Amino acid sequence: MSLSMIRKGCLLLTAILLLAAGLAVPQLSGTANAAPQVEMQTELGYEGVFKQGKWNPLRIMLKSSEDLAGDIVIQLQNNNGMGEAASYVQRVELPKDTEKEIVIAIPGVFLTKDNNTITFYEGSYSEGKPVAISGSKTYLTKSAVASTLVGVLSADPDTMNFLNTLNGKGNSIIRAPLQADDIYEDAMLLDGLDVLVMNNFASDTLTERQQESINSWVQSGGTLVLSGGAGYAKTSAPFLDIAPVQPEGTMDVDSLPELVQLGRKPLSLADTLTLSKGSVVEGAVVDTITAGAPLFAHRDVGQGKVRYAAYDVSMEPVSSWAGHAAVWASVLKNDLPMSNGGYNPSMDQLSYTLEFFPSIQMPSFPVLLWMLIIYAFVAAPLLYFILKKADKREWAWFLIPLVAVIASAAVYMAGSTDKTEEMAHTLNIVELDGAGLGNIDTATALFTPRSGDYQVEFPQNTYVKTQRRSGGFVTNLGENKNFIRVEQEQTKLELRDMPQWSLAKMWARRAAPEQTGQFAVTLDINDNGEIAGKVTNETLHDLDQVVLVVGGTAYKVGDIPARGTADIPSDKKSMITLMGSDLAYQLYPYQNQGRDSFNRQRDMLSAYTYQQGNFSTSAYVVGWSDEELSSYTVGGSFIPSDQLNLWTQSVELDWSQKGAFSIPYGFLTPQVSQVNATNFFVYPHGIEMGQGSITAEFQLLSNPNARYDEFSIKEIKQGNNITMEIWNAEQAAWEVLPANQNTYDVTDNTERYIVDNQIRLSIQSKGQGMIQMPELTLKGENQ
The missing domain is CATH 1.20.5 (Single alpha-helices involved in coiled-coils or other helix-helix interfaces)
Structure with a gap:
C-alpha cells in the first residue's frame, strides 16, 4: 500500500x-x-424521634431535573430482620425544578444501611427503571426508641422541658417540640405520639383536616393536654366538643397551695398568676380545684383522654419550679408508662399463632399408616406372588415404579384435599371504648395453594405490615417481592413469587375507630366485697365465654347473645381468684394430650393483658366471637376465612350514685408515678424493684363531694427490707407506717392524708425483691 x-x-x-x-x-x-436526576432529602419521625412499634411519618422532599412521574419505593425489613422485606409505594408527579414533599407512614423498626433502601422508579415500580438520586443517602439510619414521646405545640419552644427531669425515675420521656405542619392530616401519622401538649397555641391555625386528625388520634388512644392560662380559649377553640372544660374568662391568683401539695416543694409567686376559668362539661372529672375553680381536669374520649390545665405551663416561676415535674408525673401517671424490662408482647407476637388454621388439618395418621402398609404389601409380596404365578416376573421393572407413582399420588391426594383453594386465618383484638366505638387490631395469614403472584386488597385507610417467613434472620434485603400501596379507596398488597402451600402473614390497622357497639355493665358491691350485677352485650355479635375481671377476681359470665344480658355469677365455681397470676393461663391452661384446642384464645388474651398497663386495669370484660369481623379480598374476590375475635372493654366502677359507700380491698389500684430505684419491673398485681424507692398513688372517687370517714391499707408488712410511708398533707412530710403490722387503719381526720383526691405512698427497698402492691379499703358518703 x-x-x-x-x-x-x-x-x-x-x-x-x-x-x-x-x-x-x-x-x-x-x-x-x-437521563433525569432526582434530588432527595428525608426527615424521619417527629423532630428526629422514631417510635418503636408504631407507625411513623417519613417526609421525603423531591426535586427533578425534568418533568417526571413515577413511584417512590421504601423497602425495609418490617419485623426486625425476620422474614422477607416489604416495600411501601407512593405515586409521585414531579414538575421540572419544583420541590415536592410527600409523607409515607412506615413502621418503627431499627434502620441500618443494610435493611432498607429508597428507590425512585420512572413510570412505575413494576415496569419502570430506577432514576439516579442525589442530595441524600438512598437508605435510612435510625434507632427506634421505646420511650414515651410527648409532642409539644406551644408559643414557647421550651414548654414542658421540665419533663426531662423525670428520666431515670421510672420514666423514659422524650419531648419533641412541634410546628403546625408536623400535625398530619392522616391520624395514623400521629401514631408515634403518646401525649400531645397544646399550650397557649392558636389552634385555629390548624386546618380542618388536621383538627379531625387530632380528634381521631385521641379516639384511638392518644392523650391531648389543653392549657395556656389566658391563652386557653384560643388553644381549645377547635376542640370544645372533646375538651373537659369550656372557657369562661380568666382569674388571677397569688398562690397555688394545691400545686405545692402535688409537687411537695415550696413555691412563691412574685406576682399574680393568670388562670383560665370555665365550666366542667358533663362526663368530665375535676382532679384538682384551686380558688373554687378547676386547676386540673380530664375527660375520657374513646380510648384516649383530653386533659385540662388552668395555667400556662411555660410561665415562670412555675415552669422552672423544682416541684413542677412531680406535679405532672402525678397528673400524667396513667399516660407516662413506667419503664418495664418485663415481657410486653403485641399483635406481632401472634405470628406463630397464625399458623394454626382450624380449617387446615394434618393428614390422618391412621389413614397414612394404612396406605403405607397397603403399599408395602402390594409392592412386595402381593406383586411378587402375582407375577410369579403368571410367570411375568420381568414386568416388575415397570410395575413397581408404577405402583410407587400411584401410591405417591394417593398420599398427595389424601394430604391436599383441604389445600386446593386460597384460605385466610384472621385474629382480631377489638378494644371497645364503652361509647359505641372500638379499635380493631388484626393479624391475618393468607394460605396460597399454588405458586405465583397474588394481590390482596384491604379497605381504605388500612395500614399493613407483612411477613412471609416464620423464622430466621435475613442479612440482606434481596429482591423486592412485597409491595404495599395506601391509596385513597383501598390499600393494596402485591405478593410476588409466592411458593406453593405457603403463608403470607399480615398485620393491619385502621387509622380511626369503627362503630362496634359496647358492653354495658352494672355492678353492686356489698360490704363483704361480693359483686352482683349484669353484663349486657350491646354489640351486633353473639359473644362466647364472656368474663368480667374486677377486684382481682375473674367471673365467668358465660355466653351472651347480641343485645342479650347475663347475671354476674355468685357461684364460687364460676370465679377465679387471680392472685397475681395470668388470666389467659387460668382460663385456658395448656392441654398436654392431643391438640391444644384453646391455644389461640390463650395467646390472644395473653397478648392483650400483658400490653403495657393493661394488666393493671382494675376492671374489664372480655368475650369471643368467630364471625368474619374484618375481611380483605384477593384479586377482587372474597376468600373463606377462619376468624377469632377477642372483644374487650375497660369497666369504670361508678360509686358516685351511692349515698354511703364501703369499697372493699382490691377495687382501687395504686399507680406508680415516680421511681428512684436501681431496677424496676411491673408485673400483674405486683412489682419487682431494686434498692431505692417508688411513689404510688391511690386515686379516690371522681365525685368531688365525697366525704371519706375511714380507710385502711393492707400489705404494708413485706419483710425487713421494705419500708412504707404515707404522705401527711397537714405536716407536709412522709409518715412511716408501722412495720410490725399488716394493716394501717385511719378512722378520723382522713383528709390529712388526701392530696388532689388521692392517697400517696412511698415504698423503700434495701435490695432487689418482689413486692405485692398495697390495697385500700374506703368508707364514706357522697354528700
Whole structure:
C-alpha cells in the first residue's frame, strides 16, 4: 500500500471521527434526551424521634431535573430482620425544578444501611427503571426508641422541658417540640405520639383536616393536654366538643397551695398568676380545684383522654419550679408508662399463632399408616406372588415404579384435599371504648395453594405490615417481592413469587375507630366485697365465654347473645381468684394430650393483658366471637376465612350514685408515678424493684363531694427490707407506717392524708425483691 493511500485513508478516518464527534456534541450539551436526576432529602419521625412499634411519618422532599412521574419505593425489613422485606409505594408527579414533599407512614423498626433502601422508579415500580438520586443517602439510619414521646405545640419552644427531669425515675420521656405542619392530616401519622401538649397555641391555625386528625388520634388512644392560662380559649377553640372544660374568662391568683401539695416543694409567686376559668362539661372529672375553680381536669374520649390545665405551663416561676415535674408525673401517671424490662408482647407476637388454621388439618395418621402398609404389601409380596404365578416376573421393572407413582399420588391426594383453594386465618383484638366505638387490631395469614403472584386488597385507610417467613434472620434485603400501596379507596398488597402451600402473614390497622357497639355493665358491691350485677352485650355479635375481671377476681359470665344480658355469677365455681397470676393461663391452661384446642384464645388474651398497663386495669370484660369481623379480598374476590375475635372493654366502677359507700380491698389500684430505684419491673398485681424507692398513688372517687370517714391499707408488712410511708398533707412530710403490722387503719381526720383526691405512698427497698402492691379499703358518703 502506497504512502499516499495511507494518507488518504487517515484523512478519511479523521473526517469520520470528527463527524461522529460533531453529531455527539448536541446530545451531550443538550438536556432534551439527558437521563433525569432526582434530588432527595428525608426527615424521619417527629423532630428526629422514631417510635418503636408504631407507625411513623417519613417526609421525603423531591426535586427533578425534568418533568417526571413515577413511584417512590421504601423497602425495609418490617419485623426486625425476620422474614422477607416489604416495600411501601407512593405515586409521585414531579414538575421540572419544583420541590415536592410527600409523607409515607412506615413502621418503627431499627434502620441500618443494610435493611432498607429508597428507590425512585420512572413510570412505575413494576415496569419502570430506577432514576439516579442525589442530595441524600438512598437508605435510612435510625434507632427506634421505646420511650414515651410527648409532642409539644406551644408559643414557647421550651414548654414542658421540665419533663426531662423525670428520666431515670421510672420514666423514659422524650419531648419533641412541634410546628403546625408536623400535625398530619392522616391520624395514623400521629401514631408515634403518646401525649400531645397544646399550650397557649392558636389552634385555629390548624386546618380542618388536621383538627379531625387530632380528634381521631385521641379516639384511638392518644392523650391531648389543653392549657395556656389566658391563652386557653384560643388553644381549645377547635376542640370544645372533646375538651373537659369550656372557657369562661380568666382569674388571677397569688398562690397555688394545691400545686405545692402535688409537687411537695415550696413555691412563691412574685406576682399574680393568670388562670383560665370555665365550666366542667358533663362526663368530665375535676382532679384538682384551686380558688373554687378547676386547676386540673380530664375527660375520657374513646380510648384516649383530653386533659385540662388552668395555667400556662411555660410561665415562670412555675415552669422552672423544682416541684413542677412531680406535679405532672402525678397528673400524667396513667399516660407516662413506667419503664418495664418485663415481657410486653403485641399483635406481632401472634405470628406463630397464625399458623394454626382450624380449617387446615394434618393428614390422618391412621389413614397414612394404612396406605403405607397397603403399599408395602402390594409392592412386595402381593406383586411378587402375582407375577410369579403368571410367570411375568420381568414386568416388575415397570410395575413397581408404577405402583410407587400411584401410591405417591394417593398420599398427595389424601394430604391436599383441604389445600386446593386460597384460605385466610384472621385474629382480631377489638378494644371497645364503652361509647359505641372500638379499635380493631388484626393479624391475618393468607394460605396460597399454588405458586405465583397474588394481590390482596384491604379497605381504605388500612395500614399493613407483612411477613412471609416464620423464622430466621435475613442479612440482606434481596429482591423486592412485597409491595404495599395506601391509596385513597383501598390499600393494596402485591405478593410476588409466592411458593406453593405457603403463608403470607399480615398485620393491619385502621387509622380511626369503627362503630362496634359496647358492653354495658352494672355492678353492686356489698360490704363483704361480693359483686352482683349484669353484663349486657350491646354489640351486633353473639359473644362466647364472656368474663368480667374486677377486684382481682375473674367471673365467668358465660355466653351472651347480641343485645342479650347475663347475671354476674355468685357461684364460687364460676370465679377465679387471680392472685397475681395470668388470666389467659387460668382460663385456658395448656392441654398436654392431643391438640391444644384453646391455644389461640390463650395467646390472644395473653397478648392483650400483658400490653403495657393493661394488666393493671382494675376492671374489664372480655368475650369471643368467630364471625368474619374484618375481611380483605384477593384479586377482587372474597376468600373463606377462619376468624377469632377477642372483644374487650375497660369497666369504670361508678360509686358516685351511692349515698354511703364501703369499697372493699382490691377495687382501687395504686399507680406508680415516680421511681428512684436501681431496677424496676411491673408485673400483674405486683412489682419487682431494686434498692431505692417508688411513689404510688391511690386515686379516690371522681365525685368531688365525697366525704371519706375511714380507710385502711393492707400489705404494708413485706419483710425487713421494705419500708412504707404515707404522705401527711397537714405536716407536709412522709409518715412511716408501722412495720410490725399488716394493716394501717385511719378512722378520723382522713383528709390529712388526701392530696388532689388521692392517697400517696412511698415504698423503700434495701435490695432487689418482689413486692405485692398495697390495697385500700374506703368508707364514706357522697354528700
